[in-house]
Amino acid sequence: MSMAGTAMTRPSAQEDDATAEADPEPWPAAARPRPGGVTQIATATAAPATATATATAQAVLTRAPAAVPAAIPRTARPVPVSATLAANEVLARRRQAGEPVLPLAFGEAGLPAHPALRQALAAAAGGNAYGPVAGLPGLRRAAAGYWTRRGLPTSPDAVVSGPGSKALLFGLLLAAGTDVALPQPSWVSYAAQAALIGGRPQFVPAAPGAAGVCDPAGLARAVAAARAAGRRIGAVVVTLPDNPTGQLARAEAVQGLAEVAAEHDLIIISDEIYRDLVYPESPPFASPAGFAPDRTVVTTALSKSLALGGWRVGAARLPEGPLGRDLTERLLGIGSEIWSATAAPVQHAAALGFAEPPEISERISASRSLHAAVARAVAQRFAAAGVSVPAPQAAFYVYPDFGPWREHLARRHEVVTGPALAALLLDRYGMGVLPASAFGEDESVLRLRVATGLLYGETDAERERALASPDPVRLPWIASALDRLTEILTDLAR
Numbered sequence: 001m002s003m004a005g006t007a008m009t010r011p012s013a014q015e016d017d018a019t020a021e022a023d024p025e026p027w028p029a030a031a032r033p034r035p036g037g038v039t040q041i042a043t044a045t046a047a048p049a050t051a052t053a054t055a056t057a058q059a060v061l062t063r064a065p066a067a068v069p070a071a072i073p074r075t076a077r078p079v080p081v082s083a084t085l086a087a088n089e090v091l092a093r094r095r096q097a098g099e100p101v102l103p104l105a106f107g108e109a110g111l112p113a114h115p116a117l118r119q120a121l122a123a124a125a126g127g128n129a130y131g132p133v134a135g136l137p138g139l140r141r142a143a144a145g146y147w148t149r150r151g152l153p154t155s156p157d158a159v160v161s162g163p164g165s166k167a168l169l170f171g172l173l174l175a176a177g178t179d180v181a182l183p184q185p186s187w188v189s190y191a192a193q194a195a196l197i198g199g200r201p202q203f204v205p206a207a208p209g210a211a212g213v214c215d216p217a218g219l220a221r222a223v224a225a226a227r228a229a230g231r232r233i234g235a236v237v238v239t240l241p242d243n244p245t246g247q248l249a250r251a252e253a254v255q256g257l258a259e260v261a262a263e264h265d266l267i268i269i270s271d272e273i274y275r276d277l278v279y280p281e282s283p284p285f286a287s288p289a290g291f292a293p294d295r296t297v298v299t300t301a302l303s304k305s306l307a308l309g310g311w312r313v314g315a316a317r318l319p320e321g322p323l324g325r326d327l328t329e330r331l332l333g334i335g336s337e338i339w340s341a342t343a344a345p346v347q348h349a350a351a352l353g354f355a356e357p358p359e360i361s362e363r364i365s366a367s368r369s370l371h372a373a374v375a376r377a378v379a380q381r382f383a384a385a386g387v388s389v390p391a392p393q394a395a396f397y398v399y400p401d402f403g404p405w406r407e408h409l410a411r412r413h414e415v416v417t418g419p420a421l422a423a424l425l426l427d428r429y430g431m432g433v434l435p436a437s438a439f440g441e442d443e444s445v446l447r448l449r450v451a452t453g454l455l456y457g458e459t460d461a462e463r464e465r466a467l468a469s470p471d472p473v474r475l476p477w478i479a480s481a482l483d484r485l486t487e488i489l490t491d492l493a494r
Protein backbone atom coordinates (compact mmCIF):
# COMPACT_ATOMS: atom_id res chain seq x y z
CA MET A 1 0.00 0.00 0.00
CA SER A 2 1.47 3.30 -0.93
CA MET A 3 1.78 6.00 1.64
CA ALA A 4 -0.94 7.87 -0.14
CA GLY A 5 -3.27 5.09 0.86
CA THR A 6 -2.82 5.81 4.52
CA ALA A 7 -2.87 9.55 4.27
CA MET A 8 -6.48 9.70 3.09
CA THR A 9 -8.54 12.51 4.40
CA ARG A 10 -11.83 10.73 4.90
CA PRO A 11 -13.63 12.66 7.58
CA SER A 12 -13.42 11.06 10.98
CA ALA A 13 -16.62 10.38 12.86
CA GLN A 14 -16.13 13.66 14.67
CA GLU A 15 -15.30 15.65 11.59
CA ASP A 16 -18.12 14.15 9.56
CA ASP A 17 -21.69 15.30 9.60
CA ALA A 18 -24.24 14.25 12.16
CA THR A 19 -25.24 11.11 10.30
CA ALA A 20 -21.76 9.72 10.67
CA GLU A 21 -22.34 9.06 14.32
CA ALA A 22 -25.14 6.65 13.60
CA ASP A 23 -22.94 4.75 11.18
CA PRO A 24 -19.19 4.85 11.53
CA GLU A 25 -18.74 3.98 7.85
CA PRO A 26 -21.19 6.09 5.91
CA TRP A 27 -19.26 5.79 2.66
CA PRO A 28 -20.24 2.79 0.56
CA ALA A 29 -17.26 1.14 -1.07
CA ALA A 30 -17.96 2.60 -4.51
CA ALA A 31 -18.45 6.09 -3.14
CA ARG A 32 -15.62 6.05 -0.66
CA PRO A 33 -12.99 8.67 -1.22
CA ARG A 34 -9.81 7.30 -2.62
CA PRO A 35 -6.27 8.30 -1.91
CA GLY A 36 -5.11 11.29 -3.85
CA GLY A 37 -8.32 11.53 -5.76
CA VAL A 38 -7.69 8.38 -7.78
CA THR A 39 -9.73 5.29 -7.88
CA GLN A 40 -10.58 1.87 -6.74
CA ILE A 41 -7.92 0.27 -8.90
CA ALA A 42 -5.28 2.15 -7.02
CA THR A 43 -6.34 0.70 -3.74
CA ALA A 44 -5.26 -2.85 -4.31
CA THR A 45 -5.75 -3.42 -0.68
CA ALA A 46 -5.13 -6.93 -1.01
CA ALA A 47 -2.27 -9.03 -0.98
CA PRO A 48 0.01 -7.35 -3.38
CA ALA A 49 0.13 -8.88 -6.80
CA THR A 50 3.83 -9.11 -6.84
CA ALA A 51 5.75 -6.59 -4.86
CA THR A 52 6.98 -4.92 -8.03
CA ALA A 53 3.71 -5.08 -9.88
CA THR A 54 1.68 -3.54 -7.13
CA ALA A 55 4.28 -0.96 -6.23
CA THR A 56 4.56 0.17 -9.82
CA ALA A 57 0.82 0.07 -10.52
CA GLN A 58 0.14 2.05 -7.44
CA ALA A 59 2.87 4.52 -8.18
CA VAL A 60 1.25 5.06 -11.56
CA LEU A 61 -2.31 5.10 -10.32
CA THR A 62 -2.08 6.82 -7.00
CA ARG A 63 -1.46 10.48 -6.78
CA ALA A 64 0.04 11.91 -3.71
CA PRO A 65 -2.82 13.36 -1.68
CA ALA A 66 -3.30 16.96 -2.59
CA ALA A 67 -2.57 19.30 0.26
CA VAL A 68 -5.90 20.70 1.39
CA PRO A 69 -5.77 24.46 1.02
CA ALA A 70 -6.51 26.25 4.23
CA ALA A 71 -9.64 27.73 2.68
CA ILE A 72 -11.31 24.32 2.46
CA PRO A 73 -12.51 23.23 5.88
CA ARG A 74 -11.25 19.86 7.05
CA THR A 75 -14.83 18.71 7.34
CA ALA A 76 -15.33 19.01 3.58
CA ARG A 77 -15.72 15.63 1.96
CA PRO A 78 -12.93 14.77 -0.46
CA VAL A 79 -14.19 14.38 -4.00
CA PRO A 80 -12.19 11.78 -5.89
CA VAL A 81 -11.99 11.70 -9.67
CA SER A 82 -14.54 9.28 -11.16
CA ALA A 83 -12.99 5.81 -11.53
CA THR A 84 -13.38 5.70 -15.30
CA LEU A 85 -11.95 9.15 -15.91
CA ALA A 86 -9.04 8.47 -13.60
CA ALA A 87 -8.15 5.18 -15.28
CA ASN A 88 -8.30 6.90 -18.64
CA GLU A 89 -5.86 9.53 -17.46
CA VAL A 90 -3.42 6.87 -16.30
CA LEU A 91 -3.58 5.12 -19.66
CA ALA A 92 -3.07 8.39 -21.52
CA ARG A 93 0.04 9.05 -19.47
CA ARG A 94 1.43 5.59 -20.23
CA ARG A 95 0.74 6.08 -23.92
CA GLN A 96 2.51 9.42 -23.91
CA ALA A 97 5.48 7.74 -22.29
CA GLY A 98 5.57 5.34 -25.23
CA GLU A 99 4.43 2.33 -23.20
CA PRO A 100 1.99 -0.12 -24.82
CA VAL A 101 -1.60 0.10 -23.67
CA LEU A 102 -4.76 -1.90 -24.17
CA PRO A 103 -7.39 0.73 -23.35
CA LEU A 104 -10.36 -1.16 -21.95
CA ALA A 105 -11.19 1.07 -18.99
CA PHE A 106 -13.12 3.99 -20.38
CA GLY A 107 -16.78 3.83 -21.43
CA GLU A 108 -16.31 5.93 -24.52
CA ALA A 109 -18.21 5.11 -27.73
CA GLY A 110 -14.94 5.74 -29.60
CA LEU A 111 -16.40 6.97 -32.89
CA PRO A 112 -16.30 10.27 -34.80
CA ALA A 113 -19.24 12.69 -34.69
CA HIS A 114 -21.46 12.30 -37.74
CA PRO A 115 -20.82 15.04 -40.35
CA ALA A 116 -24.46 16.20 -40.29
CA LEU A 117 -24.17 16.78 -36.54
CA ARG A 118 -20.91 18.67 -36.95
CA GLN A 119 -22.53 20.87 -39.56
CA ALA A 120 -25.52 21.54 -37.33
CA LEU A 121 -23.18 22.46 -34.49
CA ALA A 122 -21.11 24.79 -36.66
CA ALA A 123 -24.23 26.41 -38.12
CA ALA A 124 -25.50 27.17 -34.62
CA ALA A 125 -22.24 28.64 -33.32
CA GLY A 126 -23.82 32.10 -33.25
CA GLY A 127 -26.31 30.95 -30.61
CA ASN A 128 -24.56 32.58 -27.71
CA ALA A 129 -27.50 33.46 -25.45
CA TYR A 130 -28.09 31.37 -22.34
CA GLY A 131 -31.59 30.19 -23.27
CA PRO A 132 -34.16 28.53 -21.03
CA VAL A 133 -32.99 26.18 -18.26
CA ALA A 134 -35.17 23.32 -19.52
CA GLY A 135 -33.70 23.59 -22.99
CA LEU A 136 -34.52 25.19 -26.34
CA PRO A 137 -38.00 24.40 -27.70
CA GLY A 138 -36.54 22.59 -30.73
CA LEU A 139 -34.50 20.23 -28.58
CA ARG A 140 -37.39 19.52 -26.21
CA ARG A 141 -39.68 18.79 -29.17
CA ALA A 142 -37.11 16.49 -30.75
CA ALA A 143 -36.50 14.58 -27.51
CA ALA A 144 -40.26 14.28 -26.97
CA GLY A 145 -40.53 12.80 -30.48
CA TYR A 146 -37.67 10.40 -29.73
CA TRP A 147 -39.51 8.94 -26.73
CA THR A 148 -42.89 9.00 -28.44
CA ARG A 149 -41.47 6.88 -31.27
CA ARG A 150 -40.35 4.39 -28.61
CA GLY A 151 -43.82 3.88 -27.22
CA LEU A 152 -43.60 6.52 -24.47
CA PRO A 153 -45.85 9.39 -25.56
CA THR A 154 -44.10 12.55 -24.37
CA SER A 155 -44.95 16.22 -24.40
CA PRO A 156 -42.07 18.66 -24.96
CA ASP A 157 -43.04 20.19 -21.59
CA ALA A 158 -42.01 16.93 -19.92
CA VAL A 159 -38.45 17.21 -21.25
CA VAL A 160 -35.58 18.85 -19.41
CA SER A 161 -32.20 19.03 -21.08
CA GLY A 162 -28.88 19.24 -19.29
CA PRO A 163 -25.15 19.18 -19.98
CA GLY A 164 -24.99 15.39 -20.14
CA SER A 165 -27.24 12.91 -18.41
CA LYS A 166 -24.69 12.74 -15.58
CA ALA A 167 -25.62 16.29 -14.58
CA LEU A 168 -29.32 15.46 -14.88
CA LEU A 169 -28.91 12.35 -12.73
CA PHE A 170 -27.15 14.40 -10.10
CA GLY A 171 -29.94 16.99 -10.25
CA LEU A 172 -32.59 14.28 -9.94
CA LEU A 173 -30.93 12.64 -6.95
CA LEU A 174 -30.65 16.03 -5.32
CA ALA A 175 -34.28 16.81 -6.19
CA ALA A 176 -35.43 13.48 -4.72
CA GLY A 177 -33.67 14.47 -1.51
CA THR A 178 -33.61 11.02 0.12
CA ASP A 179 -31.41 7.97 0.25
CA VAL A 180 -31.37 6.03 -3.00
CA ALA A 181 -31.32 2.32 -3.80
CA LEU A 182 -28.86 1.25 -6.48
CA PRO A 183 -28.43 -2.04 -8.26
CA GLN A 184 -25.26 -3.89 -7.36
CA PRO A 185 -23.26 -3.66 -9.51
CA SER A 186 -24.08 -0.31 -11.11
CA TRP A 187 -22.40 2.59 -12.90
CA VAL A 188 -19.69 4.25 -10.84
CA SER A 189 -21.24 7.68 -10.57
CA TYR A 190 -24.62 6.93 -8.97
CA ALA A 191 -23.19 6.07 -5.56
CA ALA A 192 -20.60 8.83 -5.73
CA GLN A 193 -23.27 11.39 -6.63
CA ALA A 194 -25.63 10.17 -3.92
CA ALA A 195 -22.85 10.49 -1.36
CA LEU A 196 -21.94 13.96 -2.63
CA ILE A 197 -25.43 15.21 -1.97
CA GLY A 198 -25.35 13.76 1.52
CA GLY A 199 -27.61 10.78 0.91
CA ARG A 200 -26.72 7.21 1.67
CA PRO A 201 -26.61 4.98 -1.40
CA GLN A 202 -27.97 1.51 -0.64
CA PHE A 203 -26.76 -1.23 -2.92
CA VAL A 204 -29.28 -3.97 -3.61
CA PRO A 205 -27.98 -6.93 -5.61
CA ALA A 206 -29.54 -7.34 -9.01
CA ALA A 207 -31.42 -10.63 -9.36
CA PRO A 208 -29.66 -13.19 -11.55
CA GLY A 209 -30.34 -12.36 -15.17
CA ALA A 210 -31.64 -8.88 -14.31
CA ALA A 211 -28.53 -6.74 -14.44
CA GLY A 212 -29.19 -3.07 -13.78
CA VAL A 213 -32.36 -3.76 -11.80
CA CYS A 214 -32.46 -4.27 -8.01
CA ASP A 215 -33.96 -7.57 -6.99
CA PRO A 216 -37.53 -6.53 -6.01
CA ALA A 217 -37.60 -8.51 -2.74
CA GLY A 218 -34.16 -7.17 -1.83
CA LEU A 219 -35.34 -3.67 -2.57
CA ALA A 220 -38.36 -4.06 -0.30
CA ARG A 221 -36.06 -5.33 2.46
CA ALA A 222 -33.64 -2.42 2.01
CA VAL A 223 -36.49 0.10 2.19
CA ALA A 224 -37.79 -1.52 5.39
CA ALA A 225 -34.32 -1.72 6.96
CA ALA A 226 -33.66 1.94 6.17
CA ARG A 227 -36.99 2.89 7.70
CA ALA A 228 -36.21 0.89 10.84
CA ALA A 229 -32.92 2.81 11.07
CA GLY A 230 -34.77 6.12 10.81
CA ARG A 231 -33.85 6.82 7.19
CA ARG A 232 -35.87 6.90 4.01
CA ILE A 233 -35.07 5.42 0.65
CA GLY A 234 -37.20 7.51 -1.68
CA ALA A 235 -35.73 6.64 -5.06
CA VAL A 236 -34.30 3.71 -6.96
CA VAL A 237 -32.05 3.80 -10.00
CA VAL A 238 -32.24 1.27 -12.83
CA THR A 239 -29.88 1.03 -15.79
CA LEU A 240 -31.37 -0.38 -18.99
CA PRO A 241 -29.31 -1.76 -20.58
CA ASP A 242 -26.66 -1.96 -17.97
CA ASN A 243 -23.19 -0.61 -17.49
CA PRO A 244 -20.95 -2.40 -16.26
CA THR A 245 -22.37 -5.75 -17.38
CA GLY A 246 -23.52 -5.02 -20.95
CA GLN A 247 -26.71 -6.95 -20.10
CA LEU A 248 -30.38 -6.03 -20.51
CA ALA A 249 -32.90 -7.00 -17.84
CA ARG A 250 -36.07 -8.66 -19.06
CA ALA A 251 -39.48 -7.02 -18.89
CA GLU A 252 -40.63 -9.21 -15.96
CA ALA A 253 -37.74 -8.00 -13.80
CA VAL A 254 -38.50 -4.38 -14.68
CA GLN A 255 -42.18 -4.90 -13.88
CA GLY A 256 -41.36 -6.53 -10.52
CA LEU A 257 -39.20 -3.54 -9.63
CA ALA A 258 -41.92 -1.10 -10.69
CA GLU A 259 -44.44 -2.87 -8.46
CA VAL A 260 -42.22 -2.66 -5.39
CA ALA A 261 -41.47 0.98 -6.19
CA ALA A 262 -45.21 1.72 -6.29
CA GLU A 263 -45.81 -0.17 -3.05
CA HIS A 264 -43.11 1.82 -1.25
CA ASP A 265 -43.70 5.11 -3.00
CA LEU A 266 -40.28 5.29 -4.65
CA ILE A 267 -39.28 7.47 -7.56
CA ILE A 268 -37.75 5.32 -10.30
CA ILE A 269 -34.85 6.92 -12.13
CA SER A 270 -34.40 4.90 -15.29
CA ASP A 271 -31.06 5.54 -16.96
CA GLU A 272 -31.61 4.49 -20.56
CA ILE A 273 -28.52 6.02 -22.12
CA TYR A 274 -27.63 2.72 -23.86
CA ARG A 275 -31.14 1.93 -25.05
CA ASP A 276 -30.37 2.39 -28.73
CA LEU A 277 -27.36 0.11 -28.52
CA VAL A 278 -29.24 -3.08 -27.60
CA TYR A 279 -28.19 -5.81 -30.04
CA PRO A 280 -31.01 -7.13 -32.23
CA GLU A 281 -30.90 -10.66 -30.74
CA SER A 282 -31.25 -9.40 -27.14
CA PRO A 283 -34.48 -9.49 -25.12
CA PRO A 284 -36.99 -6.78 -26.02
CA PHE A 285 -36.45 -3.49 -24.24
CA ALA A 286 -38.92 -2.57 -21.47
CA SER A 287 -38.81 0.72 -19.59
CA PRO A 288 -40.26 1.05 -16.09
CA ALA A 289 -42.02 4.14 -17.50
CA GLY A 290 -44.35 1.63 -19.17
CA PHE A 291 -45.22 -0.02 -15.84
CA ALA A 292 -45.10 2.93 -13.45
CA PRO A 293 -45.65 5.99 -15.65
CA ASP A 294 -46.44 8.43 -12.86
CA ARG A 295 -43.26 7.77 -10.87
CA THR A 296 -40.60 7.07 -13.48
CA VAL A 297 -38.09 9.59 -14.77
CA VAL A 298 -36.16 8.45 -17.84
CA THR A 299 -32.77 9.87 -18.70
CA THR A 300 -30.87 9.57 -21.93
CA ALA A 301 -28.16 11.30 -23.95
CA LEU A 302 -26.38 11.14 -27.28
CA SER A 303 -23.01 10.36 -25.69
CA LYS A 304 -23.14 6.67 -26.48
CA SER A 305 -25.48 6.10 -29.43
CA LEU A 306 -23.95 8.99 -31.41
CA ALA A 307 -20.60 9.15 -29.63
CA LEU A 308 -21.14 12.76 -28.54
CA GLY A 309 -19.91 12.40 -24.96
CA GLY A 310 -17.70 15.46 -25.23
CA TRP A 311 -20.53 17.64 -26.45
CA ARG A 312 -22.28 17.28 -23.09
CA VAL A 313 -25.96 17.03 -23.77
CA GLY A 314 -28.60 14.83 -22.20
CA ALA A 315 -32.33 14.84 -21.65
CA ALA A 316 -34.70 13.75 -18.91
CA ARG A 317 -38.33 12.75 -19.40
CA LEU A 318 -40.29 13.67 -16.31
CA PRO A 319 -43.56 11.91 -15.45
CA GLU A 320 -46.94 13.58 -15.68
CA GLY A 321 -48.87 14.28 -12.49
CA PRO A 322 -48.06 15.92 -9.17
CA LEU A 323 -44.80 14.04 -8.53
CA GLY A 324 -43.56 14.90 -12.02
CA ARG A 325 -44.45 18.56 -11.60
CA ASP A 326 -42.71 18.75 -8.25
CA LEU A 327 -39.59 16.99 -9.53
CA THR A 328 -39.48 19.16 -12.66
CA GLU A 329 -39.68 22.32 -10.63
CA ARG A 330 -36.91 21.15 -8.33
CA LEU A 331 -34.73 19.91 -11.18
CA LEU A 332 -35.10 23.23 -13.00
CA GLY A 333 -34.23 25.09 -9.80
CA ILE A 334 -31.10 22.96 -9.39
CA GLY A 335 -30.18 23.33 -13.07
CA SER A 336 -30.66 27.08 -12.88
CA GLU A 337 -28.14 27.28 -10.05
CA ILE A 338 -25.55 24.87 -11.46
CA TRP A 339 -25.49 24.83 -15.26
CA SER A 340 -28.04 27.52 -16.27
CA ALA A 341 -28.63 25.85 -19.62
CA THR A 342 -27.05 23.33 -21.96
CA ALA A 343 -24.71 24.98 -24.50
CA ALA A 344 -27.06 26.42 -27.12
CA PRO A 345 -25.18 25.32 -30.28
CA VAL A 346 -24.95 21.81 -28.88
CA GLN A 347 -28.69 21.80 -28.28
CA HIS A 348 -29.28 22.63 -31.95
CA ALA A 349 -27.10 19.73 -33.05
CA ALA A 350 -28.67 17.42 -30.46
CA ALA A 351 -32.13 18.31 -31.77
CA LEU A 352 -31.03 16.84 -35.09
CA GLY A 353 -29.71 13.75 -33.30
CA PHE A 354 -32.97 13.19 -31.42
CA ALA A 355 -35.02 13.83 -34.56
CA GLU A 356 -33.29 10.80 -36.14
CA PRO A 357 -33.34 11.54 -39.87
CA PRO A 358 -32.35 8.47 -41.92
CA GLU A 359 -28.61 9.23 -41.97
CA ILE A 360 -28.56 9.47 -38.16
CA SER A 361 -30.56 6.26 -37.68
CA GLU A 362 -28.18 4.52 -40.07
CA ARG A 363 -25.22 5.79 -38.10
CA ILE A 364 -26.65 4.47 -34.84
CA SER A 365 -27.41 1.16 -36.45
CA ALA A 366 -23.86 0.85 -37.86
CA SER A 367 -22.35 1.70 -34.49
CA ARG A 368 -24.60 -0.85 -32.78
CA SER A 369 -23.29 -3.54 -35.16
CA LEU A 370 -19.69 -2.51 -34.59
CA HIS A 371 -20.10 -2.49 -30.80
CA ALA A 372 -21.74 -5.92 -30.94
CA ALA A 373 -19.04 -7.44 -33.15
CA VAL A 374 -16.13 -6.18 -31.07
CA ALA A 375 -17.69 -6.78 -27.64
CA ARG A 376 -18.57 -10.32 -28.65
CA ALA A 377 -15.08 -10.95 -30.00
CA VAL A 378 -13.59 -9.68 -26.73
CA ALA A 379 -15.96 -11.89 -24.73
CA GLN A 380 -14.91 -14.86 -26.86
CA ARG A 381 -11.25 -14.23 -26.07
CA PHE A 382 -12.00 -14.29 -22.35
CA ALA A 383 -14.17 -17.40 -22.69
CA ALA A 384 -11.47 -19.17 -24.73
CA ALA A 385 -9.01 -18.49 -21.90
CA GLY A 386 -11.34 -20.14 -19.38
CA VAL A 387 -12.70 -16.96 -17.84
CA SER A 388 -16.43 -17.05 -17.25
CA VAL A 389 -18.23 -14.30 -19.16
CA PRO A 390 -21.87 -13.62 -20.00
CA ALA A 391 -22.51 -12.91 -23.68
CA PRO A 392 -22.84 -9.13 -24.07
CA GLN A 393 -26.32 -7.96 -25.07
CA ALA A 394 -25.83 -4.22 -25.54
CA ALA A 395 -23.40 -1.33 -25.75
CA PHE A 396 -19.64 -1.88 -25.52
CA TYR A 397 -19.13 -3.63 -22.21
CA VAL A 398 -18.02 -7.10 -21.22
CA TYR A 399 -18.01 -8.27 -17.61
CA PRO A 400 -15.73 -11.29 -17.27
CA ASP A 401 -15.44 -13.13 -13.99
CA PHE A 402 -12.01 -14.46 -13.02
CA GLY A 403 -13.62 -16.47 -10.21
CA PRO A 404 -12.58 -19.75 -11.90
CA TRP A 405 -8.98 -18.48 -11.76
CA ARG A 406 -9.09 -17.53 -8.09
CA GLU A 407 -6.71 -20.17 -6.82
CA HIS A 408 -4.28 -19.72 -9.66
CA LEU A 409 -4.24 -15.94 -9.27
CA ALA A 410 -3.60 -16.22 -5.55
CA ARG A 411 -0.90 -18.86 -5.88
CA ARG A 412 0.90 -17.60 -8.94
CA HIS A 413 0.37 -13.84 -8.70
CA GLU A 414 -0.64 -13.28 -5.08
CA VAL A 415 -3.81 -11.60 -6.35
CA VAL A 416 -6.90 -12.10 -4.21
CA THR A 417 -9.00 -9.04 -5.03
CA GLY A 418 -10.47 -7.36 -8.09
CA PRO A 419 -8.51 -4.12 -7.52
CA ALA A 420 -5.27 -6.10 -7.25
CA LEU A 421 -6.08 -7.93 -10.47
CA ALA A 422 -6.80 -4.64 -12.28
CA ALA A 423 -3.57 -3.16 -10.92
CA LEU A 424 -1.57 -6.18 -12.07
CA LEU A 425 -3.07 -6.00 -15.57
CA LEU A 426 -2.30 -2.32 -15.83
CA ASP A 427 1.19 -2.52 -14.44
CA ARG A 428 2.43 -5.61 -16.16
CA TYR A 429 0.59 -5.42 -19.47
CA GLY A 430 -0.68 -1.84 -19.84
CA MET A 431 -4.22 -3.23 -19.94
CA GLY A 432 -6.69 -0.80 -18.38
CA VAL A 433 -9.89 -2.24 -16.93
CA LEU A 434 -11.98 -1.45 -13.87
CA PRO A 435 -12.57 -3.85 -11.01
CA ALA A 436 -16.13 -4.75 -10.01
CA SER A 437 -15.59 -2.88 -6.75
CA ALA A 438 -15.73 0.39 -8.74
CA PHE A 439 -19.36 -0.57 -9.39
CA GLY A 440 -20.28 -1.35 -5.81
CA GLU A 441 -19.25 -5.00 -5.65
CA ASP A 442 -17.05 -6.38 -2.91
CA GLU A 443 -13.29 -6.10 -3.42
CA SER A 444 -13.00 -9.89 -3.21
CA VAL A 445 -15.07 -10.20 -6.40
CA LEU A 446 -12.80 -10.96 -9.37
CA ARG A 447 -15.03 -9.51 -12.07
CA LEU A 448 -13.70 -6.75 -14.31
CA ARG A 449 -15.50 -4.17 -16.42
CA VAL A 450 -13.99 -4.28 -19.87
CA ALA A 451 -15.00 -1.41 -22.17
CA THR A 452 -14.35 -2.11 -25.84
CA GLY A 453 -15.16 1.25 -27.50
CA LEU A 454 -11.59 2.46 -27.70
CA LEU A 455 -10.43 -0.43 -29.88
CA TYR A 456 -11.89 0.96 -33.11
CA GLY A 457 -8.83 2.86 -34.21
CA GLU A 458 -6.34 5.58 -33.46
CA THR A 459 -7.62 8.00 -36.10
CA ASP A 460 -11.03 9.07 -37.37
CA ALA A 461 -10.21 7.40 -40.70
CA GLU A 462 -9.64 4.05 -38.96
CA ARG A 463 -12.79 4.48 -36.89
CA GLU A 464 -14.86 5.28 -39.99
CA ARG A 465 -13.46 2.16 -41.63
CA ALA A 466 -14.40 0.13 -38.58
CA LEU A 467 -17.94 1.53 -38.77
CA ALA A 468 -18.26 0.71 -42.45
CA SER A 469 -16.68 -2.73 -42.25
CA PRO A 470 -18.91 -5.81 -42.54
CA ASP A 471 -16.34 -7.70 -40.43
CA PRO A 472 -14.57 -5.15 -38.23
CA VAL A 473 -12.74 -7.67 -36.06
CA ARG A 474 -10.61 -8.55 -39.08
CA LEU A 475 -9.30 -5.02 -39.48
CA PRO A 476 -5.60 -5.21 -38.58
CA TRP A 477 -5.72 -2.77 -35.63
CA ILE A 478 -8.73 -4.45 -34.04
CA ALA A 479 -7.40 -7.95 -34.72
CA SER A 480 -4.08 -7.03 -33.13
CA ALA A 481 -5.80 -5.65 -30.01
CA LEU A 482 -7.74 -8.91 -29.72
CA ASP A 483 -4.55 -10.92 -30.15
CA ARG A 484 -2.85 -8.82 -27.51
CA LEU A 485 -5.71 -9.64 -25.15
CA THR A 486 -5.26 -13.35 -25.80
CA GLU A 487 -1.50 -12.98 -25.25
CA ILE A 488 -2.07 -11.27 -21.91
CA LEU A 489 -4.57 -13.88 -20.76
CA THR A 490 -2.26 -16.67 -21.84
CA ASP A 491 0.62 -15.15 -19.92
CA LEU A 492 -1.56 -14.59 -16.85
CA ALA A 493 -2.66 -18.22 -16.97
CA ARG A 494 0.94 -19.49 -16.73
Ligand SMILES: Cc1ncc(COP(=O)(O)O)c(C=O)c1O
Binding pocket: 107, 163, 164, 165, 166, 167, 187, 239, 243, 271, 273, 300, 301, 302, 303, 309, 312, 313, 314
Ligand atom coordinates in the same frame (compact mmCIF):
# COMPACT_ATOMS: atom_id res chain seq x y z
C1 LIG B 1 -24.90 4.22 -17.24
C2 LIG B 1 -24.46 5.60 -17.58
N1 LIG B 1 -25.26 6.63 -17.30
C3 LIG B 1 -24.92 7.88 -17.56
C4 LIG B 1 -23.70 8.18 -18.13
C5 LIG B 1 -23.36 9.63 -18.34
O1 LIG B 1 -23.26 10.00 -19.63
P1 LIG B 1 -23.41 11.51 -20.12
O2 LIG B 1 -23.21 12.40 -18.93
O3 LIG B 1 -22.37 11.67 -21.14
O4 LIG B 1 -24.81 11.66 -20.65
C6 LIG B 1 -22.82 7.14 -18.44
C7 LIG B 1 -21.48 7.44 -19.01
O5 LIG B 1 -20.58 6.64 -18.96
C8 LIG B 1 -23.21 5.82 -18.16
O6 LIG B 1 -22.42 4.78 -18.44
